[in-house]
Amino acid sequence: MSADRAPRLAVWKFASCDGCQLSLLDLEDELPALAAAVEIAEFHEATSHNVEGPYDLSLVEGSITTEHDAERIRAVRRASRALVTIGACATAGGVQALRNFADVDEFVAAVYASPQYISTLATSTPIAAHVDVDFELHGCPIDKHQLLEVISAFLAGRRPSISSTSVCSECKRRGLVCVSVAHGTPCLGPVTHAGCGALCPAYNRGCFGCYGPMETPRPDALVGLLRAQGLDGRSVERLFQTFNAAAEPFRRVVDDG
């Protein structure tokens, strides 16, 4: 990026709930300083101001579910020096990727009176299935402080300091009582990507996998424990089939039965 202007930040939305881009606006304490440090060149939810690329950093929320969006993400990629995907939709296809396991035409007919008006792809796919991605920030939703770290790192030209360990290790580090061992509560903490700070165990709840699979998960080993805790096969499938259902390690649990 050139030294004589503020770096250009763009925020793009594809199929999503808006929650991850909202995380940027949820940085109430840091937002004014961030706005002063960058030029927000494209961010429909926050401003009518938009300028043509190239953009120094593009944050992409959402998954690809239409031909039009498959085209659009390629244009975004061409206009962006760095492209970072934010959230489970962009990194794994999101909850809308449950269509990947079903018949999309049946889904369309179940929701819409006139299916012929709807143009959609049979699958919901992550951004990285379409274009090169420089960094993936996981979560449903992402953690706003991790988002700030990613933006700061890219603007400073360094690698983001984002842990790739599991929720389980975050939980241990927090010194929480293990809900799985102590209470027999089904918990995806051992296979789920860190980032939330072991939020659910802190609220007496088992992890349900918002952050998707960690880098080197062993879901097969966890499935044995879940079954021993009393979950039947369908309940185990459901646990892995939520917001990151199409992420490879979680999908395998279902595919392998």
Next chain:
Amino acid sequence: MAERRTIRTGYLARVEGEGAFTVHVAGGRVEHAELRIFEPPRFFEALLRGRSFAEAPDITARICGICPVAYQTSSMNAMEDLCGVEVPEPIRALRRLLYCGEWIESHALHIYLLHAPDFLGYDGALELGRDAPAILERGLQIKQAGNRIMRLLGGREVHPINVRLGGFYRVPSPAELAPLTEVLERAREAAIQTVRWTAGFECPERELDAELVALSHPGEYAIERGRIRSDRGLDIAVNEYTHHFAEEHLARSTALYSRLRERGTYLCGPLARYALNHAQLSPVARELAREAGLGDSCRNPFRSIVVRSVELLYACDEALAIIAAYQPPDPPFVEVRPRQGVGHAATEAPRGMLYHRYAIDAQGAITDARIVPPRRTSW
């Protein structure tokens, strides 16, 4: 001379979701206006089938990152209705507090970051903040107060994790809630200033001729329960919804269009809630509404920002009242056992009434789901 022109906005900025707006003007008068929603469909009603009834709150939250509590609460209420469970009063109060947190966060976002820049000639609030940093700071301070409630009660600001059928996974101690009082009192002061600020915005004098529809409850300004009422005599229980409302699928939009059967267009959201329930606002909110010149109802959509500001103030007052009377629910949740049947619920999302209907089987698997979000009927 009838000069004709067409104004097209291909991608509406500072709204939730994706839409385009086209206006045809002839001789200085609008001939036709068309809103097109092109948000790609995600098929929630289809993908919910076969899921456990207990998963509905977490899954439907993902419909909207700006109002997840509305989806969670409507789905929980519908499932509890279906299973014949009424949660104890302390749990209901805590849910209402969480919902107030969402109203405060979302209303502050809507007023300061989405709507106000249009009145003041700015592209967005961050641009406004360069000229008037204190105003941006005030908006963010209120928004943060709402998020503090969401974070403490829900675990996080977007897609809270702490709600479940029957109640909460974990409830806060009174000592954990106490620090929120000071935060909310500051937000309340800022909300009072917000009403005075938005009341001064210049806007066209226009009135909408639509039936105003909102929940209404004898005991309180309706948020998470009540009957469905209108300013033109509709007064029905939530489970009668489908007899009175119909949805249409038009070629131009992936969002359905909702209408009142044999009555036509209706409007929900702050204008409707205020028209039906303003007498139940807190005394200070009523006083500020009067000072802002709102009267008994307001049909000017440009002034919805003032009504929303009054509701913002109310939500701060209501949150403070709930915290002051707080008794931790014990246990934090009641058991909800599945039984075959159909359940309904409607709650007031920040942008208007949100209706959920589910059918489940005896094991608790969802067999049918219908969700009518406020998106297409609110201002």
